[in-house]
Structure formats: C-alpha cells, structure tokens
Amino acid sequence: DTGVSQDPRHKITKRGQNVTFRCDPISEHNRLYWYRQTLGQGPEFLTYFQNEAQLEKSRLLSDRFSAERPKGSFSTLEIQRTEQGDSAMYLCASSPGLAGGLSEQFFGPGTRLTVL
Amino acid sequence: LAKTTQPISMDSYEGQEVNITCSHNNIATNDYITWYQQFPSQGPRFIIQGYKTKVTNEVASLFIPADRKSSTLSLPRVSLSDTAVYYCLVGINTDKLIFGTGTRLQVFP
Numbered sequence: 001d002t003g004v005s006q007d008p009r010h011k012i013t014k015r016g017q018n019v020t021f022r023c024d025p026i027s028e029h030n031r032l033y034w035y036r037q038t039l040g041q042g043p044e045f046l047t048y049f050q051n052e053a054q055l056e057k058s059r060l061l062s063d064r065f066s067a068e069r070p071k072g073s074f075s076t077l078e079i080q081r082t083e084q085g086d087s088a089m090y091l092c093a094s095s096p097g098l099a100g101g102l103s104e105q106f107f108g109p110g111t112r113l114t115v116l
Numbered sequence: 117l118a119k120t121t122q123p124i125s126m127d128s129y130e131g132q133e134v135n136i137t138c139s140h141n142n143i144a145t146n147d148y149i150t151w152y153q154q155f156p157s158q159g160p161r162f163i164i165q166g167y168k169t170k171v172t173n174e175v176a177s178l179f180i181p182a183d184r185k186s187s188t189l190s191l192p193r194v195s196l197s198d199t200a201v202y203y204c205l206v207g208i209n210t211d212k213l214i215f216g217t218g219t220r221l222q223v224f225p
Contacts, residue, residue: 004159033213035213040217041215041217042201042203042215042216042217042218043159043160043213043215044215045212045213045214048212056212091159091160092159093159104150104162104165105160105162105213106162107158107159107160107161108159109157109158109159110157110158110159112157
C-alpha cells in the first residue's frame, strides 16, 4: 500500500504522560500536514511541512505540542503532559505541493488518542 | 479563507441523485471550491475541485453558478457506500484546509 500511514492507530494514555505519533507520507510528496479532529467536527489544521521545514503552525498547537520531519521523510507529532482535552483523532496528510498550492491532500487513517 | 455553510444532514435512497449545496458568499476572486468525503474512522478523501461552471469526474459533478457564491456537489445514483460526511472548502491555498462541520449523508436501501 503506497498511501499515507500512521502509527499507532489507537493510543490510550493517562493524563500527564507524553505521547508520540508517527506519519509516513506518500514517498514522492514533499508536503506533510497534521490535523486534529474531535467528534462531530471537521478536521482542524495544526501544522505543515515543506520537506523538513515547518512552515506554519496553528495557534491550536500549544507549547506542549511539537512536530518534526527530519530529512523531509516521515514526521512525528509529540504531545507532552497530555490533558483530557487532547483526546481526539490526529490526522496526517501529504501532498505533492504543486504550483499554486492547489494539489489535493491525501490523508492517513489517523491516530485516535484517548487521555484518561 | 471564505466561510462556508452546508446542510447538517441529508437522507437519500439507493439509486437516487444527491445534490449537496454549499454557500460561500464571501468567496474571493482567486478562491477554488473543493469537496472532500470522510467515512467513519478514516481520513478525508478528495472528491472534486472547481473554479467556475461545471466540473465532472468519475465519481461526482460540481456545479458553480456565475456569481460563485454557492456550489452544488452532485452524486449520481448513490449507493449505501456513499454514506459519509461531505465537506465543502473554499480557498486559494490548499496548504491549510479549513473544514466546517460538513454534511452527513445517510443513504438507505
């Protein structure tokens, strides 16, 4: 399967613990995005990378959140000192980043985080 | 990015054509209109994108009137597998997709 993959698919943690999610984009895509989705709502943009450079971060991405994309390949999203409000589906997407920014985004299956 | 308004939910039966309308009164001259589909426990999937008039692909058609203040996603002959949430997005820069709450389509046998 050459689509976007995410690991783990599910994560249950206790409040205050740190968690890290991984996203492997489609190999030839240079843009990678992170979104968060809560029940009944559409996905909310968190951040995105052009190759290894993090170009934009939403204000939703508090200082407890950090994302990296070393070498412009896979990406990790870490949440420190998790809170119950962090419970959500975390979605990763990638795109080829065509000129004009109109290329579609290909989403992974998401990582569902539950903070107890 | 322009704000969009869609119906919260719609019901249909198998074999019928479904039209989901999205209002975007403040669309800018350079904005494109894009629709995504999302099944439960999956990430959204791109359906179609257009700028004006009509766009058609293998799964849907997108109708955009001349004033571009609304658009209609048309799904021909829906099946049970088309039950999903459909999102209308408007903007020029698709690097930061802004999703609303979408339209929940339920298809009945």
